Amino acid sequence: MSSADPVLERFAAGRSFVAAPVPRVVFGPGAVDQLPAEVGRLGWSRVLVLSTPGQRRLGERVAGLLGDRAAGVHAGAVQHVPVGSIAAAVAALRGADACLAVGGGSTIGLAKAVARDAGVPYLAVPTTYSGSEMTPVWGVTSDGVKTTGRSDAVRASTVVYDPQLTTGLPVATSVTSGLNAVAHAAEALYAPDATPLTDAMAASATEAMLAALPRLVEDPADAAARGAALTAAWLCGCCLAATTMALHHKLCHTLGGAFGLPHAETHAALFPYSLAFNLPAAPFAHRTLAAALSSDAPATALWQLARRLGAPTALAALGLSAADVPEIVATVLGSPYANPRPLTGDRLTALLEAAVAGVDPAALAAG
16 A cells, blocks of 8 residues: 555554543433433432423423423424523523433534533433534524534533434434434544544444435334434444534534524535535545445435435525525635635535535536
């Protein structure tokens, strides 16, 4: 192998890194039944259960498991964590000394905001593949602007993963949530603060998720595929927690906060275009994703896979138009951040116009 081999470069003797800690994890079929013991281990006396309105019944089931330790169910979580939802959740605490978030990224995002603003810890029970539960990243939307940050104060005390809770997840949500998770892993592969551990987690998680999703489309009750997808989501979340995300995540936050686009669907539709743009400047990521997708053109292969699985592949289908592109370009270029390939207004405009139209992303590699 030549000295320029991307694998050897990733393990070069001069490489420096800092590895981030992660929360305690309890994983397995039926793990939700361990919640009372886990809350007892943490020493919490009154726990407010958080959910979305649509998952209130699951929240009530969890509250029932906690018995006298449950301080009630607050089913007020919504996408992108608007500031009003945070105030309502903090008011609902009424003396509770902890929260328990059961659901996807919206509910876990609300628990993080409550932890940040009210200083109470939380336990997460994810039912989607968003990966947010593993990260110290928070996001809050106010007046159409989504602000994000990192703080150890918003880390979960424990994450309980129960694949059985995901068997009822709709196929469409499973697919978009899973592709969202893969986006975390892919951006970790070219992050400036990647480590050998994040490299290994990203590679194995991507392979597992991309193998699981077609099986879930064929049979949503496939227990092995559900378990593999949730394991992959955990590892993708670890990657998100430990590294700095780049262009793709910056764009998704902008589209969600300013235009109200749905989170997982936006990730799924935009991801092949972000990838096509960045992979020419990220040889290790290209090699890793090419292996996972069995294709020398991983961005196009991912776009084709998303189409086969029924995921949205055009931002226009989510409500964005070409007329919105200049505003997005100005917002993104106004906040510099790490990215493997330099951004210009023309390049970013081409990326977004292709993503709005849903065309093959291959042309972006040379743009």
